[in-house]
Amino acid sequence: MISQRIVIKENEDIFSGHNTNDPNTSYLQNKRSFSHDSVLEPCTSIDSFTDDLSTIILANGVKMPLLGLGTTHSGGYNHEAVVYALKECNYRMIDTAKRYGLEKELGEAIKESGIPREDLFINTKLWPTDFGSNVKNACKISCQRLGIEYLDMYMIHLPIVPDSFESPKKIKEETWREMEKLYESEIIRTIGVSNYTINDLEEILDFGSLKPHVNQCEFHPFYNNDEIRKFCDGENIQFMGYCPLAKGTILYEPEILKLAQKYQKSSAQICIKWSIQQGIPAIPKSRKSERVEENCQVFDFDISQEDMEFIKKLGEARPKKVMNFDNIQNNFNLPDGNGREVSVWDRVTELHPYGY
Numbered sequence: 568m569i570s571q572r573i574v575i576k577e578n579e580d581i582f583s584g585h586n587t588n589d590p591n592t593s594y595l596q597n598k599r600s601f602s603h604d605s606v607l608e609p610c611t612s613i614d615s616f617t618d619d620l621s622t623i624i625l626a627n628g629v630k631m632p633l634l635g636l637g638t639t640h641s642g643g644y645n646h647e648a649v650v651y652a653l654k655e656c657n658y659r660m661i662d663t664a665k666r667y668g669l670e671k672e673l674g675e676a677i678k679e680s681g682i683p684r685e686d687l688f689i690n691t692k693l694w695p696t697d698f699g700s701n702v703k704n705a706c707k708i709s710c711q712r713l714g715i716e717y718l719d720m721y722m723i724h725l726p727i728v729p730d731s732f733e734s735p736k737k738i739k740e741e742t743w744r745e746m747e748k749l750y751e752s753e754i755i756r757t758i759g760v761s762n763y764t765i766n767d768l769e770e771i772l773d774f775g776s777l778k779p780h781v782n783q784c785e786f787h788p789f790y791n792n793d794e795i796r797k798f799c800d801g802e803n804i805q806f807m808g809y810c811p812l813a814k815g816t817i818l819y820e821p822e823i824l825k826l827a828q829k830y831q832k833s834s835a836q837i838c839i840k841w842s843i844q845q846g847i848p849a850i851p852k853s854r855k856s857e858r859v860e861e862n863c864q865v866f867d868f869d870i871s872q873e874d875m876e877f878i879k880k881l882g883e884a885r886p887k888k889v890m891n892f893d894n895i896q897n898n899f900n901l902p903d904g905n906g907r908e909v910s911v912w913d914r915v916t917e918l919h920p921y922g923y
């Protein structure tokens with residue numbers, strides 16, 4: 568198994584670019600004790616993440632869980648459910664974004680869970696208003712809100728450049744260079760993108776020194792994103808899914824219900840298993856502890872190859888995309904949630920149905 572080596576630079580505060588001997592700076596201590604091999608040791612509970620079945624290895628050798636907890640302001644947030652996911656269900660990957668406005672709340676949940684930082688895989692995303700020269704600062708603030716000193720994955724949330732920037736191509740290139748710098752400084756263990764089309768990926772491959780490790784896109788039985796997936800496979804970019812339950816909209820589709828009955832599982836478990844059985848990470852989200860638990864009980868059964876193909880064809884026959892970025896230029900500047908009450912986000916969701 569490949570393992571990534573971390574080179575520790577003595578007394579260097581990477582965010583500030585200055586050396587520091589401040590004994591209160593735990594960053595260096597954490598970096599020194601950080602062991603990639605210790606991430607996601609097999610857990611022994613009933614919903615255990617076993618090493619082989621529950622993790623994948625990215626192009627740089629970093630081990631990533633196949634199942635994570637989604638978090639977004641869309642549909643609301645429940646602190647207890649996140650703590651429950653970490654403490655009782657062995658979720659070790661959390662997916663979030665500056666945009667969701669929940670980084671601070673998640674930081675509190677992580678702390679309360681008592682799960683050691685090095686056992687977690689934490690993803691967050693760069694929002695396009697922070698493109699260009701603000702990348703490092705945005706990453707730093709996200710880390711501060713999450714109460715952590717490095718990210719397991721930092722992704723560019725969207726390939727769409729706000730109209731307020733001149734020269735979109737130049738700003739995209741500058742953004743990727745800044746992301747590469749964060750990776751090279753070991754503040755982020757993996758560098759990713761999200762919602763990138765083949766054209767967007769080709770562009771980045773053209774000007775980047777590093778390939779993205781991951782492209783996170785919509786993926787569920789009714790939207791299998793085949794072309795982008797194949798492109799990613801060919802480039803050794805890990806395709807990662809979001810909205811594995813299509814925001815709950817496909818759970819009553821008759822074909823899914825029938826399969827649920829056949830495998831004696833729930834519709835949600837069928838959808839999640841369909842993704843992870845193909846080696847595609849899934850990050851279902853729920854505010855309800857019992858659903859959080861249900862969604863991780865997917866390592867004790869397999870879907871037959873025939874049924875896997877059958878599910879894939881559902882999406883080909885009647886695709887159902889749930890995410891829509893059409894109106895994004897008018898909505899880039901929604902508040903980022905820093906220091907705000909989560910209830911504000913519930914209101915934002917009502918006003919702003921896209922959920923990105």
Ligand SMILES: NC(=O)c1ccc[n+]([C@@H]2O[C@H](COP(=O)([O-])OP(=O)(O)OC[C@H]3O[C@@H](n4cnc5c(N)ncnc54)[C@H](OP(=O)(O)O)[C@@H]3O)[C@@H](O)[C@H]2O)c1
Nearest residue numbers: 637638639809810811812813814815835851852853854858
């Ligand atoms: N990169 C991007 O642009 C992007 C875009 C969208 C999402 N994401 C990420 O992907 C994650 C998942 O996507 P999502 O939250 O939009 O949608 P999702 O996980 O496909 O579905 C969540 C919805 O399904 C319901 N649900 C969850 N488990 C259930 C179960 N076992 N039975 C019945 N209903 C269930 C939830 O309701 P309750 O809460 O009431 O249980 C919620 O309404 C997000 O949280 C976010 O981290 C990323």
